[in-house]
Amino acid sequence: MIPILTHLPFAAVFDEIPLGWFLTLSLVMFTLGAVGVVVRRNPVVVFMCIELMLNAVNLTFLAFAAYPTQMVALSNPGEAAITGQMVVIFVMAIAAAEVAVGLGIIMAIFRLRNEADVDDMNTMRG
Amino acid sequence: MTLNQIAFIVLSCLALFGAVGVVFFNTPVRSAMALVVNFFTLGLVYFMLGSELIGITQIMVYAGAIMVLFLFVIMILKSTNDTDKPQLGERRFIFSLLGAGVVFTMIYRYVIMPTMERTNVQFTRTYGTPQEIGKTLFTQYAWPFEIVSMLLLVGIVGSIMLAKRRF
Amino acid sequence: MNTYIPAIDWALAMPLIVILGTGLVALLIEMFRPKQNNNLIVGVSLAGLAYCFVLLVNQLGKPVATTFSGMILSDQFGTLAQLIIVGATFLTFLFSESYLRQKRIAFGEFYPMALWSAAGGMMMVATENLLMMFIGLEVLSIALYCLAGMSRGERRSEESALKYFLLGAFASAFFLYGIAFVYGSSGRIDLEGIHQGYGNAQDYFIVFAFALILVGLGFKAALAPFHQWTPDVYQGAPTNVTAFMSVVSKMAAFGALIRILGYSYDLQELWLPAISGIAILTMTVGNIAALVQKDAKRALGYSSIAHAGYLLVGVLAHIKMPDTIGLSTVIYYFIAYGVMTIGAFAMISITAKGGKEGTRTQDLNGMWRKAPFAAGILFLCLVSLVGVPPTAGFFGKWAIFNDALAADLPVLAIALAINSCISAFYYWQIAKAAFVDDDPALQTDFAPVSGGLKLTGVLCAAMILGLVLAITPVMEIGKDSSANPRIMKRIDPEDRPTPTGANSAGN
Amino acid sequence: MGVITTTILIPIIGMLLILFVPERFSKVTKWLTVIFTGAAFLSSLSILNQFSKETFRFQMLEVTKWIPNWGIQYKVGIDGISIWLVLLTTLLTLLAAIFSFYIEHRTKVYFAMILLLEAAMLGVFVSLDLILFYTFFEATLIPMAIMIYVWGGKNRNYAAIKFFIYTFSASIFMLLGMITLAKMHEKIVGQMSFDITAIQALVASGEFWQNTGTMQTLLFWAFTIALLVKCPMFPFHTWLPDAHTEAPTAGSVILAGVLLKMGTYGLLRFVLPIFPEATMANVPIIMWLAIIGIIYGAAVAAVQPDVKKLVAYSSVAHMGFVVFGIFSLNQAGMMGGVYQQLNHGISTGALFLLIGLIYERTHTRLFADYGGLKSQMPIFSALFLIVMLSSVGLPGMNGFIGEFLALYGGFMSAADGLYGMKIIMPLLAGTGVILAAAYLLHMFRQVFYGPLNPKLARLKDLKPWEVGLVGVFVIFIFWGGIYPNTFLKPMEKSVNATRMMVTNGPGTRPVWSDDSHDIDNSGNLIQVNARNAEGEPDTTQGIKIVKAADYYTDTNVPPRNAQEAR
Incomplete structure (x- = not known):
């Protein structure tokens, strides 16, 4: 056993909590977010549900980064662990840009119609 | 049950409370607040996972900056008292829950169950530290880093385009 | 962790840098331009695109290479896909200015945004790194969300932007979750990871990863049942943006899809029936729904869904028998699809005049008399979309038939044949509308056909007819793309790393 | 560039030229069209001049690579079956173009479409590559659909889309069949090929259909249905009356005269040589369809109130004779079928032309609006009578020869009990001739006899140039009826x-x-x-009969079992 992250407050986490717990948490969040996207009608809330999904994905990445499989751990643990964290950082940056644009669109449509409801978006039918 | 496990369960309960709140609270403001709770708790979970830099970023960027934007927009849109609480009897609601349930069960059964046992890992000492992340970001991930900077520019120009006066 | 500065081959990154840089220059000009004059921006953008085109043509035939630690990959398929994207952008820019001016939304920002969007598409097809693919997808999409909502006084434009945005973000979350599973099973986020993961006995990981990625890309490529946004967005967005995204966004999504499918070769028995079903569903849904449309743009939107289904047949044939069936068919069909779709949308765009735009089918009435050139080109594009010889559309379909039969997928070929017949009905409706001129009350006023639009039309017509004669060289260039070892790379079952331990890869 | 390619290119060049003539110079457009169709006709005459009737093989071959990877080439050539169809095409297009001088509405596109149509039709009859054939076959659709839609009658939208969809839908499965054929060729030879001579060589040796199970039958039907739709044959005929009724006169002339022949020509050129076993096995089915078509077409024609519709349904019946003759698989019958194609082109084309001439004057096509024209327009009625009798099949006119030979062939095959044919088949088909006489004479009486309809009192008779136009048809009607050998001889060996x-x-x-x-x-x-310098078989080298003829020809009547006799 290689010495584990003694500088961290939750040093013993990796021995005591299995990977599945983290994954379950993220899966539940992801599913809830997806359900929210479908059932909610306010575009801002729908967007928040999407953010929830993205965060669930981030959690998955970090959990996998911290718990590499046996094979990965044997072959190139450092590389694999850092990859997951990099993805999370990029996802955060991308989400920020997405938020800027998304809220801009919601504002634009609100200014045009003074209301915002995904179900009422029915100008186009076919 | 160890202290770590208890801490995790408490955190995940909070996170789940936030997640459920986002979906089921009937006003956007409450949903946003629930999302803040969720994001903040996730930041703590990231700490547990040893990614301290990302945990801090999560709290600062997500729970801080992004959520402020959200709240700002909600306030502007004056839709604080709009009620669009999902109707439990609605067909869309039932079907989406059913679909999500099936997918959830399948992923849980086939992907997550096998990992329930996986605990011990080997780590480099520098795992999750700013130094390591910075080094990788500017060497291996230099190109995506540049592109993401362009992406932010796209976001800015796009927002301007959507907001500025005609021509 | 040892730090190293990766060696950078700037030549490979040049096309992307040129496009991104052109966007920046265009943005700067936009800030200091004389009022209401975008000519300089258009000129600079076209020059940048042309230069990028030349750079990409120079890359053709070069050996496979990567740079920026594998973030950029240069191979024949990627270069061809990038050429299609750049070409489509060029064609769109030619007629954009007059259209935007007629619609009174001549924002100078359109050009940099579209350029960056195209750059995002190019990133997606020229990489094997899933993170890079995701970033490219986001650059492509975020710019497109804004462009779709560019016509700010129009309710349908804003609606389309919002729908596109919400569903697009939703889809990218799925895509990302899929990447997370690939990463979880192999510790990698490049396409090799799919292979590695498959070998890791975490089979279900990779199956679900694959399914989730497919959902995400299916949204972008407008495959049924993830196509619902397409007609609304195609109808609502400004016509030049519709033309742009119908080709660029689809090419990018298909490029990524082809690479991912190519690397999950071993899972074939699982996904082949699934994707065959999606292909049949896509083309059928697209064509059947298009039959009842009253709006020309919307009908063409459905038609682009149907064409995604046709393309998927070509992709499937290649992936099923990668050693004998190349990607040349897909490339050829994409070029043909690109020119005929952009041509059709460009010609429809002349219904925009003085800030108003009518895109219902009957708004095209009288086009034949008032703008015979545009009506003629529109007719040619529609004929090609149906797949009547001697047009590029026919030979594209012919090549897909050929591949499908060679890959022993007769059901798909027959479904494609039936769908081609169905599609003739609604293309006929559009073509007919342009030829009606009996009823003077119905006649719309059309914008004058600008020089740029004329050029677009002539180029599209020349391509539609020219590709028939030039089919052999195009196919030859495309053929090399399938000889690319990176697409063709397969791991023998024996060579695959054997799983260590039980399912859980525990202690 | 050979003479065939030149003939195809002439109309295309004409079309491109016309596109650059401004709309207001419609006279220029019209004369340009006449010049180019005339040039094409002359060019096709030079094909006839070079044509040798001594061989059944393709002549004046031109081969150019097109898509070598997939074995697609530009290969054109002419044999005894296609030579007359090429001439018919150029002649009818020339006449149709001259007749179209009255068109004043969007002349530019109209004449461009006529020229495009001519090029595509010529291409169909000379292409020896499956994909090339398909390309031309489908390329005829667009100009024809445009002609029906833009210059058509009231119901033109329905007629045009129906015409388009029927042909397009059926032939796309033929395309799948073509690709399958090329793939099978690849399996045997190792190289895809759409060249019908290459495929036929394998078929002739029996190699092609070895161990393919029911594939031959499947592909046979894929091809046959596509071509029967074009013929059109019952039950795929419903597009034809609509298309004919709505099309402008020149369109009807070309449609009846040439476009329908693409179907029967395709049967002769592709289906028979490539699917021999399936053809023989399915003769009864096709025959019954042809007979139903003959009787049904005649019966429905008899009750039409509309002159053009009547002629359209009579086309269904006549094309039934063509298919009947071809599928009798008897030398005389097939000659009759091929000859009947030409006759139908001439006589129905002339009928449509005459109807067009009168329609231009009265703007009605209903019987009820006519009557007593005989005294008003004597020249017109005389010409109409001749053309109509040719269509009925009166001896001495071309229609008789074709129908007689087709029925004769059917009788011969049925008498020998070949291919599952029954003697009732030619008998039933023969009733079609009587029915044709009945309904056509009925029409003639309605239009030309009886009291003169007062509305028609101011009608003028035909002008000289109109008489000349119809006169060309009349010449061919008598020529074909009195000395048919001019036309039959060249096609004999190929058939x-x-x-x-x-x-x-x-x-x-x-x-x-x-x-x-x-x-x-x-x-x-x-x-x-061995062959001598002219390519003739060298008789001194000893000639062995591989397979004796088992039919009678007019020049030499060998005993039925010729091999033993020698």
């Missing part, structure tokens, strides 16, 4: 070869691409060991 490709067993079939055998004047398939 005979096509028949032998079906009825002979593997190994004894003639092969287009193989020079080692030939057909002698008696119709025997002979082995040729």
